[in-house]
Every structure is written in C-alpha cells, then in structure tokens.
Amino acid sequence: MRIPRELHPVAWWCWAIGLAVAATSTTNPVLLGLVVAVTCLVVLTCRSDQPWARAFRLYLWVGAAIVVIRVLFRLVLGGNSPGHVWIALPEVPLPDWAAGVSLLGPFTREEFLAGAYDGLRLAGLVIAVGAANALANPKRLMKSLPPALYEVGTAMVVAISVLPQLADSARRVRAAQRLRGGDSGRIRGLRRLVVPVLEDALERSLSLAAGMDARGYGRTCAVSAGQRRSTGALMIGGLLGVCVGVYAVLDGSAPRLMAVPMLLLGTALALAGFVVAGRRVRRTRYRPTRWQLPEFVVAASGVVVGAGAWAVQRWDYAVAHPGVTELPAVSLPSVLVVLVAVVPVWAAPPPVTTRTAAPVRADDPEVVPS
Template sequence: MRGLPRDLHPVAWWLWAIGLATAASLTTNPLVLLIIVGVVAFVVSFRRADHPWARSFRFYVWLGVIAVVLRVLWRVILGGGYPGEVVLDLPEIPLPDFVNGVRLLGPVTREALLAGLYDGLRLATLVICVGAANSLANPKRLLRSLPPALYEIGTALVVAVTVLPQFTQSIARVRAAQALRAGDTGRVKRLRRFLVPVLEDTFDRSLALAAGMDTRGYGRSGEASVAARRLTGGLLLGGLCGVGVGVYAMLDQTAPRLLAAPMLATGVLVAAAGLVAAGRRVQRTRYRPDRWRAPEIAVVVVGLTVAGLGWWVSHHQVLIAYPLLTAAPEVSVAALAAALLGLAAVLVTPPPAVLR
C-alpha cells in the first residue's frame, strides 16, 4: 500500500487531521490530549515533505502553548469561579453593579487553574491538528482539488494559508542577511530591524502568489444567464437555511424531530445541488489531477475511526472524557486506542517525495 515516495492527496491529510481534531474536541482529559499532540507531531515528523509550508508546524505548536498560557491567565484574572482549595489569594478589585457576576482577581482555586489548563490544552490540540494538516498538505494542490463552485473562495484561502509558511521563510532569509552585516545592538532597534523586513517580505510574496494565480486564470468564471445565477443562489441559500435548522434541531432536544435529521439531510442535498449548478459556470482544466489511491483512503479511514472512537468515549465513558477537577484523570482502553490510532497514518502512507 505504501509504494514509492510521493506526496499524498492534500484532502486526505486534512480529513485525517479533522478526525483527530474532532476526537480532541470531545474530551478535556489532559492525558488523551497530550497523546494526540504526540501522535500528530510524530506523523508530521515522518511524513512532511521538504516544502516551505512544511516547516511551519513548530509555529502552530507555539500558538498552542500561548493558548494554554492565556487560558490559565484568564482564569486567574477573572477569579475562576470554581469553589475549592485556594492556591493563590489575590486582592479582589471591586467592580460596578452592572457587571454583577463578574469578578476581577480575588482568590484563585486549584480547580479553577485545572479548568483553565484543560480548556487551554484542548484548544491547543485543535490548533496543532490544523497546523499538522497545513504542514502535510500541499496548499496549491489542495486548490486544484476543490470543486469548481468553490474555486474563487479557494484562491483566497490558499493565499491566506500560505502567509505563515512564507513568514517562516522570510525569518530565515532576514536572519541570514542580518548575520552578514553589522547593525544596532539594542533590543528595541534590533527587533524593529528584524520585524519590518520580515513582514514586508511575507506580504510581498503572498501578493505575488495571488497575482501569479490571477494571471493564470485562477477563479475565472464563465458566462451564466440571470436565471442560472438566481437558481444557483436560491439553491445555496435554501441549503444553508436547511443545514442551519437541522443542526439547531439536532442540538435542541425539545425541537420537533422532523426538523432534525430530515431537515439536515435535505439541506445538504440542496446545497450540493447548488454547488453543482454553480460549478457549471466555472471553466477550468486540470493538469495531472490528483487521484485517490489506497493510501489516501486508508488515511481518511484512520481519521474517521479516531473521530468515531472519540465520540463513543464522550458518550459512554463520560468521566474518562471529562474528568473531575477534584480527581486525577484516568485513561481507558478505548480512549487510549482512539488517541494512538492516528499513528497508523505512518504505516499506510508512502514516504514523501524529496525535492532535488
């Protein structure tokens, strides 16, 4: 199944990362979340190619660390609101009566800090999963794989996604250039000499990418009549309304069941019809289109299985998925299997192609 070295289909990597992110969103167990982070880092280290966007994973890791720190600080600043053992007794700042229920500083309990740590770790895991998909998937090939109806949106998304990889490249170039010349040694002036060229080079390269894609016809629309545009807009708007009502009914158990799964399925079908109708007016060709093979299908199955196991643990092992703040978290066999199953992506995929 692994075969010769080649780059995997970008959609397959995104679906795998979304599956792991779904499992992470269904738990606050720090042990499970840390295992998922380790699995994601392991897969990225073994399956990312030697492309510029593949080097941005560590920045997503730092974003995750910042998210954890900010979440804990948020609990400290707002006092937490969790009863328990006080570990940090800060003076409380009085607030006006119209913000009743909000407390600024004050005693901070151990349970409040743990709650902030668990929530921040879950958010960090989601950010790292997105960073893994961005590091493993080729954004330009991802644009080629989008449906014709989403091609204009995909062009903007590709430009936005490539900003962070371009940022990493700019940092390396500016560091190398500044190492060859002397300059200000003060912290403030040195930081200004570093940030200004990095940001300027990053945005210049992203705008150059957008201009190059525009000159090659990316996002070009064909001619369509007024009736066709109205039909397409009506189908997309109706599908969006159906999906919104269906999702609300699925979450609200008091809503009529007829508005839940049936309305959601109808909205998805109508939206799909609108995408097909909108894609007919976009004329474009594909050179060497990416094909789905056995490794791609296996990676998607791994991601969906991880998401399914995470959903099962969150509904049948609630204390494992959402541990109490007053007890040490535990891990069951199902939760451990859901977290470690993502490693199978290394076994079922070929090694990445090496640039020469």
C-alpha cells in the same frame, strides 16, 4: 521500497479534522496530551522540506501560549471559587454594574486545572490545524477544490498559508541579516526583522495573486439570469435545510422529521447547487492528483478518530470530561481511538524531499525546455 510522492492534501485535512474533533470532544489532559503527541509524531515523520512544513513549531508555540493565557485569565478573572488556595491575591472591588465578575482574589488549584484543561483543548485544535498546514501542499489543495468553491478556496488557501509564509520569510531574512552582520540583540534584532518579513510576505502574496490572475484562475463563462437564480435558490435552500437539520439534531425536543431528513435534504440541495455553480467554470488540469489506497487509509483514520472521540464523549462522559477535584481516568477504548491517528506513519508514502526527489532526465518527454 515505497516511491516518495505527495499525498493528496484533502486526505491530510480529513485526518487533521478528525484530530481536531477529538481535541474538542474532551477535556481529559491525558487524552489531549496523547492527541498532541500523536500529531507531532506524524508531522515529524511525514512532512516534507517545503517552506510550509517548517512552520509547525510555530503552531506548537501558539498552543503553549494559549494554555498560559487561559490560566492567566483564570488568575485575573477567577477568584472566590472554593478549593485549595495556592495564591492568596487581594481582591479588587468592582462597582455594582459588574456584579458576578471578580478581579483577582484567591487563586485555587481547581481554577488552575480548569484553565489548563480548557487551554489544552484549544491548543490541541490549533496544533491539529497546524499539522494539516505542515503536511498538505496549499497549492495542490487549491487545485483540488471543486470549481464552485474557487472564490472561497482562494481565500481559504491564502488564510491557511499566511503563517507558513511568514515563517519562511523570517527564516530567509534572518539568514540574510546574519550574513551582513550587525547587532543581533533580541529587542533591536526583532525591530530589524519585522519590517523586512512583512514586506517580503506582502510581495510574495502579490506575486501569487498576479500569477493566478494571469492564468485565468476563477474566470467564469457567461451564464443566463435563470441559471444564476436557480444556483442561488439551491444554495440558499440547502443552507437553510442544513441549519434547520443541525438545530433539530441538537435539540431533542424538536420533531424528528426536522432532524435527519431535513439535514439530508439540505445537504442534497447544497450539493446540487455546487454542481450547477461549477458549470460556470471552465478549466483544465495538468497532472490531476488522484486518490489511491494511502489517501483512503489516511482519511479513514481521521474519520475513525473523530467518530470514536464523539462516541467516547457520548457514552463515557466521565472519561471525556473529568472533574478538577480528582485525577483524570482513561479507558482502553479512548486510548485506542486516539492511537488510530498514528496510521499515516505507515500508510502514507514517504515525503518528497531534496534527497528523495528523483532526478530529472533529459529524455523525459514531460520536461519542457525553457
């Protein structure tokens, strides 16, 4: 039997980024539905019972809302597109300065499918990010970041933990209101719910900030002006090199010397800047999270899914981006690429929950008495 433990958060984010790349690389509804189904399966199998793990269904609702809003935009601003008319709405005339924009008008089946495909692609991206938030411990993620990314890491962790924190606050406030009784109507209950939830989330954020400040998180040691200038030069040079390299890779007419070589040079300069900037921070780690075989397998599955989806988009464009005038077709390689994302169901260790957590022994030398 495998011992329950938390997987490294970076491994979960590598897996989720691969799914996000796969979702953005296609508009095929079959493949996008398969991406969402695989994501839900892995989350339901591998998530713990922590507060951030219970916020995944909110991302599902957000994804569904994105699809509906995208179709509504097509309904309101589409119009005058050839195809099979479903709803014959009257067209609203617009002034000459709004030429090219149509308001209402006949709503066709092709417009509906185009809006649904685009919305489903964005929903797949949001659900992949939600899966990373539900599976990865945000506090361990912040601890695992390089020292040079302390400031950016703090903002990133706070940003990705907002929705799980609001979900946990809403659950606790609703439980308290049910115990007190009172009006449980949807409209009035929502009014009584919003203010306590926001207040609770703000208090928890301030407590987190105070705890980080008390522990000296992000404190830097004294550095000379020359070190600051060298660090800034390396970071700016690396950023410029990466931008030029990415532009040259995407633009086939650019000189090949400005493509991959410039991209590699910019990446090397940026990494050197990270190393130099990390020397300003002095910190110690208690029980550092180490990479083991399950972490490498989960991260590799995400890389395979992302690279495979990009290859399908490049070499089998008709499968990756089907039209709206015919039924979307799938191929065996495209389906197998998405199914690789199921590997964490067997590769990841069992999640740590209240049932699987090992009891603390009194003679444990790592237990510090309070």
